[in-house]
Amino acid sequence: MAAASPTRGLWRASLTLAAGGALAQALPLLLGPLLTRLFAPAEFGLYHLFAAVAANLAVVACGRYEFALPLAADDAEADALRRLALHLLAATTGLAVLGAAAWALAGAGAWVAWLPLAVAAAGAVSLATLWATRAQRFQALAAARVLQYGGAALAQAAAGWAGVGLTGLIVAPIAAALLATAVLRMPWRGQAATGPRLRDVARRHRAFPLLNTPHAFAGALQDTISLALVAAALGPAAAGFWGLALRYLKAPATLVGSAVSQALYPKLAAAGPTVEARRAVRQVMGLLALLATPLVLALWAIGPWAFEALFGPAWREAGVLARALALYIGLHFVASPLAVVTMAWAAQGWALRLALIGQVAFVVALAAGLAWGGLAGAGWAVSLAMLGYFGIYFWRLATWPVEQSDR
DSSP: OOOOOTTTTHHHHHHHHHHHHHHHHHHHHHHHHHHHHHSOHHHHHHHHHHHHHHHHHHTTTTTTGGGGGGGOSSHHHHHHHHHHHHHHHHHHHHHHHHHHHHHHHTTOOGGGGGHHHHHHHHHHHHHHHHHHHHTTOHHHHHHHHIIIIIHHHHHHHHHHHTTOTHHHHHHHHHHHHHHHHHHHTOOSSOOTTSSSOHHHHHHHTTHIIIIIHHHHHHHHHHHHHHHHHHHHHHOHHHHHHHHHHHHHHSHHHHHHHHHHHHHHHHHHHHHOSBHHHHHHHHHHHHHHHHHHHHHHHHHHHHHHHHHHHHHOGGGHHHHHHHHHHHHHHHHHHHHGGGHHHHHHTTOHHHHHHHHHHHHHHHHHHHHHHHHHHHHHHHHHHHHHHHHHHHHHHHHHHHTOOOBOOOO
C-alpha cells in the first residue's frame, strides 16, 4: 500500500500553528517600540548576551533526544526518550549553576544567577513541544507559543514600567517558558518499570547527541560569539542594536518556520526520503522564497527610516544594520523550517559538516566586516557570505537522492 502523502494535512496543521504564532509574534513586534523606550540599548545588549549564553546550554540540555520523539516506534519508546531527556536536562541545569558562578566571579552582575533557571525552562519547553508534536496536538502547540513569546513581551513591558531594568528583561521570558510548558501538559512522571531500557533507547537514537547536538550547539554558539565580537569591538550599545535587529528581523522566520517545521517533521519522518517527500520539500522552499522576497525589498528600501520611526532616534543605527542584513534575513527565512528535513532523512552528519562551514564563514565575515565598516559593514559581509552557503544548502535538499514511492 502506498504511504500517506507527506503533504496531506501539512498546510492545515501549518496554518493552525501559524495562527497561534502570528499572535505570539505580533505582541513582541507591537510592544517593541515601547520596550526600546523603557530599556536602553546597553541593557538590551547585556540581555541578548545572557539570552545567547542560556540558549547555548538549553539547546543541548536534553541531548537533542527530544527531537527523536516523532521517530519513536511506539509509546513505550517515546516515554523512555522522555525520561532520558529529563535526566540530561537535570544534569545540564546543574552544570549551568557552575557556569553562572564562574561568570559571576569573572565580574558579571547579579543577573547571571538566573542562568540555571533559564536553561531549565528552555529545555523543558523544548521537550514538551516535541512531545506534543509527536501527538500532533497542534492547537496546544499554538496556544503555548502565544504564551511563550507573547507572554514574554508583555511581562518585559510590565517590568519596564515597574523600573525593574535588566533583571526584568531576563526573568520575563523564563516565566513565559514555564507557563508554556505547563500548557503543553507533558507527563513528568513515566512508567519506568515498563518499556525499553534507557540505555537501549539512547544507543538506538545516538545520532541525535552525536550529530545533532554539536550542530545545534554550534548554531547557538554563533549567536554568542557574534554578540561578544560586536560588544568587544563597538561596545554594549552596539550589541543592543545587533540583538534588537536580529530579534525582530528573524520574527517572521520564527513564526512561519516553526509552524511549517512542526507540521512537516512528522510527515517526512513517516514518509522517508521518497519522491513525494522531496516534492513537498521543494514546494515549501518555493513558497517560503515568495514570502521572503517582499521582506528583503522592504528592508533595503526603508530599513533605517522604519527602525527610527518605530523604536526612536536612538535606534536608527539598528535600521542601517537591518538594511545590510536583509539578504541574510531572507535566506534564513527560507532555511529555518528545513532543518527538520535532514533529521527525518537520517542525514544529520552531512547537515553538521555543512553547518560548521557556514558558521565559520558567518563569524569570519562578521569579524572582517566589523574591521572594514563597523556595524553596517558587518551586516553586508554576513549577507554576502551566507548567500553562498544557503545556495549550496537549498540546491542539495532540492536534489536529494530519494526512493521511488509505491503506487
